[in-house]
Amino acid sequence: MTRRFLASAGVVGIVVAMVWLPRVPVAAQVVPLAPVKPLIPAKTAKPWTAPRTPDGQPDLQGFWTNNTYTPLERAKNVTKEFFTEQEALKNAKRAAEAEGEQTEPGTVADVHYDFTQFGLDRSQGGMALNLRTSLIVDPPDGRIPPMTAEGQRRAAARAEARKRMGAPTDAVQNLPLSVRCIIMDRAGPPMLAGAYNNNYQIVQAPGYVMILVEMIHDVRIIPLDSRPRLPQNVRQWTGNYLGRWEGETLVVESTNFTDKTAFQGASANMHLTERFTRVAEDVIRYQFTVDDPATWAKPWSAEVPWKKTIGPLFEHACAEGNYALANTLRGARAEEKRAAEAATKVSK
Amino acid sequence: MRNRFRRSMIVTVVMVAVLSWAATPAAGQARGAYRAPRTADGKPNLNGIWQAINEANWDLEGHSAAPGPVIALGAAAAVPPGPGIVEGGPIPYQPAAAAKKKENFEKRLTLDPEIKCYLPGVPRANYMPTPFQIIQTPKYVMMVYTFARAVRTIYMDDHKEAPADSWMGWSNGHWEGETLVVDTTGFNDLSWFDRAGNFHSDALHVVERYTATSPDHLLYEATIEDPNVFTRPWKISMPIYRRLEKNAQIMEFRCVEFVEELLYGHLRKPTSK
Numbered sequence: 001m002t003r004r005f006l007a008s009a010g011v012v013g014i015v016v017a018m019v020w021l022p023r024v025p026v027a028a029q030v031v032p033l034a035p036v037k038p039l040i041p042a043k044t045a046k047p048w049t050a051p052r053t054p055d056g057q058p059d060l061q062g063f064w065t066n067n068t069y070t071p072l073e074r075a076k077n078v079t080k081e082f083f084t085e086q087e088a089l090k091n092a093k094r095a096a097e098a099e100g101e102q103t104e105p106g107t108v109a110d111v112h113y114d115f116t117q118f119g120l121d122r123s124q125g126g127m128a129l130n131l132r133t134s135l136i137v138d139p140p141d142g143r144i145p146p147m148t149a150e151g152q153r154r155a156a157a158r159a160e161a162r163k164r165m166g167a168p169t170d171a172v173q174n175l176p177l178s179v180r181c182i183i184m185d186r187a188g189p190p191m192l193a194g195a196y197n198n199n200y201q202i203v204q205a206p207g208y209v210m211i212l213v214e215m216i217h218d219v220r221i222i223p224l225d226s227r228p229r230l231p232q233n234v235r236q237w238t239g240n241y242l243g244r245w246e247g248e249t250l251v252v253e254s255t256n257f258t259d260k261t262a263f264q265g266a267s268a269n270m271h272l273t274e275r276f277t278r279v280a281e282d283v284i285r286y287q288f289t290v291d292d293p294a295t296w297a298k299p300w301s302a303e304v305p306w307k308k309t310i311g312p313l314f315e316h317a318c319a320e321g322n323y324a325l326a327n328t329l330r331g332a333r334a335e336e337k338r339a340a341e342a343a344t345k346v347s348k
Numbered sequence: 349m350r351n352r353f354r355r356s357m358i359v360t361v362v363m364v365a366v367l368s369w370a371a372t373p374a375a376g377q378a379r380g381a382y383r384a385p386r387t388a389d390g391k392p393n394l395n396g397i398w399q400a401i402n403e404a405n406w407d408l409e410g411h412s413a414a415p416g417p418v419i420a421l422g423a424a425a426a427v428p429p430g431p432g433i434v435e436g437g438p439i440p441y442q443p444a445a446a447a448k449k450k451e452n453f454e455k456r457l458t459l460d461p462e463i464k465c466y467l468p469g470v471p472r473a474n475y476m477p478t479p480f481q482i483i484q485t486p487k488y489v490m491m492v493y494t495f496a497r498a499v500r501t502i503y504m505d506d507h508k509e510a511p512a513d514s515w516m517g518w519s520n521g522h523w524e525g526e527t528l529v530v531d532t533t534g535f536n537d538l539s540w541f542d543r544a545g546n547f548h549s550d551a552l553h554v555v556e557r558y559t560a561t562s563p564d565h566l567l568y569e570a571t572i573e574d575p576n577v578f579t580r581p582w583k584i585s586m587p588i589y590r591r592l593e594k595n596a597q598i599m600e601f602r603c604v605e606f607v608e609e610l611l612y613g614h615l616r617k618p619t620s621k
Binding site: 054055061165166167169170171172173174180181182183201203204205206207208210212216217218219221223227228230236237238312313314315317318319320325326329330332333336 | 387388389395464465466467481483484485488490492497498499501503506511512514515516538594595597598599600602604605608609611612613615616617620
C-alpha cells in the first residue's frame with residue numbers, strides 16, 4: 001500500500017514537473033563536458049593530496065555534480081560489487097538514451113522539456129563513471145538492511161496517516177515535498193542526485209565549509225568548531241550538522257532531523273555521518289553512514305563520486321514560480337466538479 | 349606656505365568629515381578610521397553572522413507607530429515607529445509610480461511578497477529581521493540569508509552581465525579600500541523593498557557598500573537606481589550588527605511550508621481534512 005501510494009504520488013510529481021515552467025529561466029548548464037574518465041574504485045585509487053586553503057583546510061572548493069545512473073540499491077539480478085568499465089559504460093549509455101527518450105512523441109513524458117536540449121539528461125552534465133553496481137557499499141549485498149519491527153510499525157503508521165489524508169491532489173499538504181518546493185526528496189542530507197540540476201558549489205572560509213545546492217537554492221553552512229548541538233527539541237529538515245576535518249576528510253555529523261523527510265524510512269533520530277574526501281583533482285568521494293537503531297539493527301553506508309563540473313549556479317527560485325501546484329489542485333477540483341455534474345445529469 | 353596650505357587642507361578635510369559625521373550619524377561611524385582585520389588575501393575580513401536592527405522592513409521611510417494589518421495579531425504585529433533610513437528626503441517616485449506605491453500599501457496583505465515567502469530581493473534581504481551570514485573568499489563572497497534561505501553569490505573576479513532576471517539579481521563585487529562594493533542588476537520586478545509597498549521595476553540597479561566600522565559593525569549603504577520608477581538615484585544607509593551569541597548560526601526557516609494554506613488552502617477538496 002505504501003509503495004502504491006508512493007508510486008502514485010511519484011507520478012503526480014513527475015506530471016507536475018512536466019508542466020512546471022519557472023518564471024525565471026534557470027536551466028542548468030547545458031554545455032556537455034568532455035567524456036569523463038572512469039573513476040577507479042576507491043580501494044585501488046592512488047592516494048592524492050588535495051591542495052590547501054590559506055587556513056590549512058583540504059581544498060574542496062569548486063563546482064561539483066553527483067549525477068549518477070548507479071542505483072542506491074543493487075539490482076536483484078546483479079551479484080557482483082563492480083561492473084567492468086565496459087559494462088558500466090554500456091549501462092550509462094543505455095540510461096542516458098532512456099532519459100532522452102522521454103521526449104519521444106506518444107510517451108507519457110512527451111509534454112516535458114526536450115531533455116537533450118535543456119541539459120536535463122544527466123549524462124550531459126557530466127558524471128564520474130561509477131563502476132559500483134550500487135551506491136550502498138555496506139552491507140556487502142548492496143541493499144538497505146531489513147527494517148526492525150519498530151521501523152516497520154512506524155512505516156505502516158505513516159502509510160495509514162497518508163491514507164487518511166486522502167488523494168495526493170486533495171490538498172496541497174498531500175503532495176510530495178519536492179513538488180511543493182519545500183525540499184527536494186533526494187537533496188538530503190544524505191545528498192543524493194535527483195533527476196536533474198544535481199549541481200553544488202563548495203566555498204570554504206576559516207571555520208566553515210559551505211555547500212550551495214542548486215535545487216531550490218539550498219545552502220548548508222557547516223561549522224568546523226566544537227560548538228554544542230542544538231537542543232533535542234529543536235528539529236530541522238536538514239538536521240543539525242557539525243563538521244570537522246579528519247586528515248584529508250571532512251566529516252559531518254548530523255542529528256535533530258524531523259520525521260517529515262524520513263530518509264528511506266528513517267526516524268527523526270537518525271544519526272547521519274557524511275565524509276567528503278577529494279580523491280583526485282576532479283573527484284570528491286562522498287560517503288555516508290546512516291545509524292538509526294529505531295529503524296535498522298545495524299548502520300548502513302553508501303558512496304557516491306562527485307565529479308567536477310562547470311559553474312556558475314543560477315538562482316533556482318522554486319516556490320515563486322510554482323504555478324503547477326495551484327494548477328494541479330485546480331485541475332483536480334475541476335475534474336471533481338465535472339464528475340459531479342455528469343452524475344447529476346445521469347440521475348435526472 | 350605649502351605646508352600651511354596642506355595643513356589647512358587637512359583641517360578642512362577633518363572638519364568636513366566631522367560635519368558629515370554629525371549630519372549622517374548612520375553613515376558616519378568614523379568611516380575610514382577603522383581598519384578591519386584582514387583575510388589571507390589581504391582584504392577586509394567581513395566573515396560573520398550579521399543582522400540589521402531597525403524598522404526598515406516595515407517602511408524604509410520615516411513612519412509613526414501604527415496598528416498592524418492583521419487585527420488578530422494585535423500589538424504583536426503592530427508597526428514599530430522608525431525615523432527612516434532613506435537619505436535626503438522621501439523616495440523620489442515618478443507620479444505614476446507613487447500611485448502604485450500607495451496601491452501596494454493598501455493591498456499589502458495580499459501583495460507583499462514577504463507574506464508569500466518569496467525571495468526577498470536586494471536590498472531588502474539585508475534588513476529582514478533575521479540574521480545572514482557572509483562567507484568570504486577571494487573569488488566569491490557568499491551571502492546566505494535566514495529568510496527563505498535566500499543566497500547571493502558576489503562574483504569578485506569573474507564579472508559578468510546578468511544572464512537572466514532573478515529575484516536576488518546578479519552581483520559583481522570589488523574592493524575599494526576598506527569597502528566591499530557590490531553592483532547588482534538583472535532583477536525581476538517582483539520583489540518589494542519593505543512591507544509599506546515600496547517597489548521597483550526590472551530596471552533596478554543597486555550599488556551596495558559594506559564597510560566595517562568596528563569589529564562588530566558594518567556600515568551598509570545602498571544606492572538605488574530605477575529609471576522606470578524613480579526620478580533620480582537615491583540612497584539608504586544603516587549599521588548592521590554582528591550576532592555575538594556563542595551559538596549564533598543561520599537556522600532553518602523554510603517558510604514555503606508556512607504559507608501553503610494561505611496560498612493554496614482555497615483549492616483544497618471541500619471534504620478533505
